[in-house]
Amino acid sequence: MSYPDTVGFRNGNAGNGTQITWTKPGGSIGMLIGYQTTGLFTQAEIDDPKVPKYAGARPGSMKWVDGDGDGILEIQDDYVVLANPHPDLMFGWNNTFEYKGITLRTIFAGQLGGAIYDLRKEIMYNVDGNFNVSRDMANRWRPGDTDFSADKFPTTYLNTNRVRFPGSNKIIDGSYIALKNLTLAYDIARLLKGRAKFAKAIEVVGSVRNVFYIANYKEGNPEVRRTNDGSALRSVNYGSYPTSRTYTLGLNFTF
Ligand SMILES: [Ca+2]
Numbered sequence: 001m002s003y004p005d006t007v008g009f010r011n012g013n014a015g016n017g018t019q020i021t022w023t024k025p026g027g028s029i030g031m032l033i034g035y036q037t038t039g040l041f042t043q044a045e046i047d048d049p050k051v052p053k054y055a056g057a058r059p060g061s062m063k064w065v066d067g068d069g070d071g072i073l074e075i076q077d078d079y080v081v082l083a084n085p086h087p088d089l090m091f092g093w094n095n096t097f098e099y100k101g102i103t104l105r106t107i108f109a110g111q112l113g114g115a116i117y118d119l120r121k122e123i124m125y126n127v128d129g130n131f132n133v134s135r136d137m138a139n140r141w142r143p144g145d146t147d148f149s150a151d152k153f154p155t156t157y158l159n160t161n162r163v164r165f166p167g168s169n170k171i172i173d174g175s176y177i178a179l180k181n182l183t184l185a186y187d188i189a190r191l192l193k194g195r196a197k198f199a200k201a202i203e204v205v206g207s208v209r210n211v212f213y214i215a216n217y218k219e220g221n222p223e224v225r226r227t228n229d230g231s232a233l234r235s236v237n238y239g240s241y242p243t244s245r246t247y248t249l250g251l252n253f254t255f
Pocket of ligand 1: 066067068069070071072073074077078
């Protein structure tokens, strides 16, 4: 399962000469790969020669699964298949409610499963340069902290060479449900009581697109797709422009 395996092909340049996805015979297209983070090193683990690590590791440094089992943590050699970007289920649900000339239409859509790779974090979680970073960095590990979990951001020391590569700390479940469209219409011809003989119905229509999303993924639209890289590289967010909410008001005549 580890990176030196040359079966299949990899796709999606992560900017560091490594790829984000791996397509192999017998598996799904474009499986997300990278190192599997297991938290941060404690002092006891640094002192224990049996714990796999890399040169320069210190308490608070990121650790991951020794994917090739050679006793040394190395970025590419330890890559494993991390997640499937393809959803288990995609669904839609349309409804039309009508009552005394009032029409309410809803279009829900969503998916269950399907991982998102947040490629932006390779840049926004890199604190070794002179550029803007995520506000998560304010809660990074510092000497004295007792949280060594995988949710804690590591110490900045020697951070760049680890953060700027594909890893499980940038993968989020892509399940979501969205109200894609909400339309409310009213037939004002009813109020005119037959005086508007030129039209059978005059609907005043107001609608909102992309009303809300309920999703685990908070950093953007959960429908993200990195384009122009083909189907072997889907569900990758590299700073996609957010979906806009659109309000529409109109008149709909039926003659
Ligand atoms: Ca290794």
